[in-house]
Amino acid sequence: MLAQFESILYRIGAFILALISTFSSLLGMRGGGIPKEAATEDTLCMTIAAISDTHVGKDAIGAAFLTPGMRDISDPSLDVDAVLFLGDNTDNGNVDNWEVFTKSVTANCKVKNKIILLGNHDTWISYDTPHVYEEGLKNYLHYSNLIMGTNNTLPYFTRVFNGYWFICLAQEDTSVSATVSDTQLNWLEEQLRLAAADGNGKPIFVLLHQPMNYTHAVGDNLNNNGINDGQSEKLQAILDRYENVFYFSGHQHYGLNDGTDQIPAGFSTVEQVGKNITSVNFPAFGRGSYFDGGDPLIGDGLIINVYADRIEFLGRNFVAGGWLDFNQTVYFKGICE
Numbered sequence: 001m002l003a004q005f006e007s008i009l010y011r012i013g014a015f016i017l018a019l020i021s022t023f024s025s026l027l028g029m030r031g032g033g034i035p036k037e038a039a040t041e042d043t044l045c046m047t048i049a050a051i052s053d054t055h056v057g058k059d060a061i062g063a064a065f066l067t068p069g070m071r072d073i074s075d076p077s078l079d080v081d082a083v084l085f086l087g088d089n090t091d092n093g094n095v096d097n098w099e100v101f102t103k104s105v106t107a108n109c110k111v112k113n114k115i116i117l118l119g120n121h122d123t124w125i126s127y128d129t130p131h132v133y134e135e136g137l138k139n140y141l142h143y144s145n146l147i148m149g150t151n152n153t154l155p156y157f158t159r160v161f162n163g164y165w166f167i168c169l170a171q172e173d174t175s176v177s178a179t180v181s182d183t184q185l186n187w188l189e190e191q192l193r194l195a196a197a198d199g200n201g202k203p204i205f206v207l208l209h210q211p212m213n214y215t216h217a218v219g220d221n222l223n224n225n226g227i228n229d230g231q232s233e234k235l236q237a238i239l240d241r242y243e244n245v246f247y248f249s250g251h252q253h254y255g256l257n258d259g260t261d262q263i264p265a266g267f268s269t270v271e272q273v274g275k276n277i278t279s280v281n282f283p284a285f286g287r288g289s290y291f292d293g294g295d296p297l298i299g300d301g302l303i304i305n306v307y308a309d310r311i312e313f314l315g316r317n318f319v320a321g322g323w324l325d326f327n328q329t330v331y332f333k334g335i336c337e
Helices: 002-027 060-073 095-108 133-148 182-199 231-239
Strands: 044-051 082-085 113-116 157-161 164-168 204-207 245-249 270-273 277-281 300-307 310-317 322-331
Touching: 060 095, 095 133, 113 133, 113 157, 157 182, 164 182, 182 204, 182 231
Parallel strands: 044 082, 082 113, 164 204, 204 245, 245 277
Antiparallel strands: 044 300, 157 164, 270 277, 300 310, 310 322
16 A cells, blocks of 8 residues: 555656646756856866755655656766755654665666765754754764765764865754754864865865855844854854865745845845855755745756856756756956866
């Protein structure tokens, strides 16, 4: 009976995907590889695919969208070097949810370099019982290590791909907003120092599921969207001491927005914070963002092209395999070896 029910869910998902593909042109999406406006004679140093909030549950629906998304990210025409999953990978961080997520990613994403962040939903084993961080963390570490091919014992870690540093932060309890300890912030500062010394001007990527307070329309975190206990201010001060820092987050489920259609008020996907920080907030891959002024379709994320002097952020719906009308560029001083 369960198998029949899951089969029905898969067929529903396939039907929805067919509709998406049929009407994608009406939503400003284009097929094919890198958009013409992004093609230059410069050396392309690295291409990153980044998504957030896949919210995969134990049923077939989550995988019905994640699977084609992983296949699109693996398309040779995109030539992706690394894939970032910016947290809330599962709807509840129990074994059933992680099994579905892991099976879809490992079977369909052919990009070797992967990063899996911890999100608040990944620390919630169930909606119906008290959340136990240790249990959620255990499941996260097991499955994220399996996918990434790592042996992390903590939820915060660093990875280096193509000479670029990705410093990955994590919440340390089950709250909706992030609780980040001084111990973790001290570790972050040491990693930034090492990255700056190694990178010789290259951008440094810092990742956390939640955005910093007073960025991306978050405010002072009264709505459980940012970082707890005054630690956001400490985090920003640390990041701002280093040049060319790019801070990536998800969590809010807002759509891609260049600032011309600010819903909610004051929101834009790419923001300059302080002197040296570019903060980028990603849409919810697994939820859509129709009521937040963004694309109503499930599957939105960004392709990030890193050049010697700039980074280009290109909107893409990975489920339909088409480009969205979002293209922003941030310039910096850097080198590409």
